[in-house]
């Protein structure tokens with residue numbers, strides 16, 4: 001495994017570096033130590049064309065301006081926290097209401113907007129960051145580590161690990177927008193998605209979970225046998241309409257057995273298979289991508305990428321029946337997600 005290190009600019013005098021991991025098959029994953037952002041994933045289609053399959057930018061300036069968390073690790077808490085505040089052991093903590101009136105993806109200067117230390121290791125790169133007590137309003141001094149490893153089976157292994165010196169909240173994810181067509185030839189509406197999930201979380205008008213789990217059966221949220229994403233963009237289901245004619249929903253994963261998430265583009269033959277130890281995956285179909293701006297000269301627009309954010313449940317702190325996202329001193333937050341880049345020729 002080669003890891004090619006290159007300067008990617010600087011922020012406030014701090015250097016930002018890109019790390020390109022290239023395996024023996026020519027698959028490439030590139031990430032920078034600003035936000036642990038994955039800037040590029042290059043994988044072959046069924047004809048052997050190696051093309052980029054994530055939305056990204058070519059310059060640091062564009063990532064600093066980016067409002068979409070493109071490719072970034074988001075946290076301390078991925079997703080929204082209602083009212084931008086929470087209580088732990090009788091104390092109230094107030095966070096940035098950066099998605100007013102709520103908190104989103106760790107706040108104004110979340111993990112996506114800080115510079116991480118980086119170390120090239122065998123098979124990839126490891127990022128680390130010390131998040132001081134009360135950073136973005138969260139309690140506890142937290143040591144975070146994010147590791148990206150690319151193997152010769154075309155799998156990207158992503159490991160997250162966190163330690164705190166006092167009780168806090170922690171659940172992070174990677175916010176890459178996948179588009180398997182290759183170099184964004186089209187949007188993702190005719191990509192097929194399969195998730196063996198029986199339930200998803202109902203959202204309210206602020207995209208905050210109501211606490212209700214909804215069965216997917218007989219609805220545009222039933223991806224158990226695989227179906228095209230466009231079922232949601234044209235749907236009149238109130239939850240599809242609510243989030244801007246698509247999906248922006250956490251799906252409960254059937255942990256401990258066949259909890260694969262599979263995304264396919266039949267035209268290119270590319271298949272992305274995701275396995276995770278997280279209890280949920282937020283499916284976000286880029287409904288809020290605005291027509292302003294571009295991604296490497298491709299004009300931005302709705303549905304240009306799909307995020308599959310494996311994570312704890314959003315706003316879990318306000319829903320005792322959700323799997324927890326509280327971590328205490330002496331405990332280890334750890335999470336693993338594996339992305340496998342494959343090909344399916346029509347002959348199979």
Ligand code: G6D
Nearest residue numbers: 067068069207248284288
């Ligand atoms: C919108 O509601 C969506 C979020 O889920 C997404 O993460 C963000 O855009 C980038 O706020």
